[in-house]
Amino acid sequence: MDWLTIGEVASRSGVATSALRFYETKELIESERTEGNQRRYPRATLRRVALIRAGQEIGISLAELGEALSTLPHDKTPSKSDWQKLSRSWRRRLDAQIEEMMALRDELTDCIGCGCLSLKSCAIFNPGDAASTLGTGPRYLMGDDSEDAIRH
Amino acid sequence: MDWLTIGEVASRSGVATSALRFYETKELIESERTEGNQRRYPRATLRRVALIRAGQEIGISLAELGEALSTLPHDKTPSKSDWQKLSRSWRRRLDAQIEEMMALRDELTDCIGCGCLSLKSCAIFNPGDAASTLGTGPRYLMGDDSEDAIRH
DNA sequence: CTACAACTTCAAGTCCACTTGAAGTCAAGG
């Protein structure tokens, strides 16, 4: 096995050395040290870093990534089943996120369609969680007086 | 026109009073004051706040929302064309984001499909920006020696 | 009139993901 310096990992992964050191403090990656106390990373670290960036893209926090990656070996290629478990769960997450965004888009499209601002019927103005616990629906959020609305 | 206290806006919008005051310092919303220096918000503020939360969902920063909302009146319902301009641009943004996520998902799906970790062909391991400026493609990121790969 | 919840300001704190700077050490080419 050959080893990479932090600079090599940085340039090959596109991640700053400061970020790599930071990841190391968070135990997302690991290194050996030379006699002179410099870091040397196993090649598999490149994949690990790539995985971290991909995970971040999906919206996974470093803390959570740390947990997910803690099951994978630092020094060699993860097994097929390791990888499949991870990628399936990420895929589910991504699916959920896409669905959420598409729902938001559809709502927005409806709003554009009607051009209204009364929004008694406009879902985008219903933030759900906060209002829904009070069980009052959209009009709760938007108020209910005619002054608010443009009729159409 | 009737006026809402900060607590009323908070409970009706699902946004903390501290957040509303914070928005006010950022000039996202505006209030009048009573004799005793308490805030009173016009009803239209509810819509404005809803717009802010919707925008944040789409991933728009408060700074940018401030700009977008600065074209809208604080004290009354925005015009149909104001709203359409805003919602169309948000819609475009949302479309782009959805597309990005779907691309990521497809890549991830391919990865699950093959179960491989060689990833010479795996787009998810190609972070684009960082590597692409160096014009070296995926193998740049992932290394090129057989040790890295699980063959299939 | 009094109690008490709701409000006020201002400074400081929090969380996340890093980056920056200072001061110093290591490694490799000439």
Place this chain on the structure above:
DNA sequence: CCTTGACTTCAAGTGGACTTGAAGTTGTAG
């Protein structure tokens, strides 16, 4: 051997979006 660039640690800074706390004031129900 010497220079130079890449590395080391540790503390502090950044930015976005708020939240929290302290100390004091206002508004309203009883």
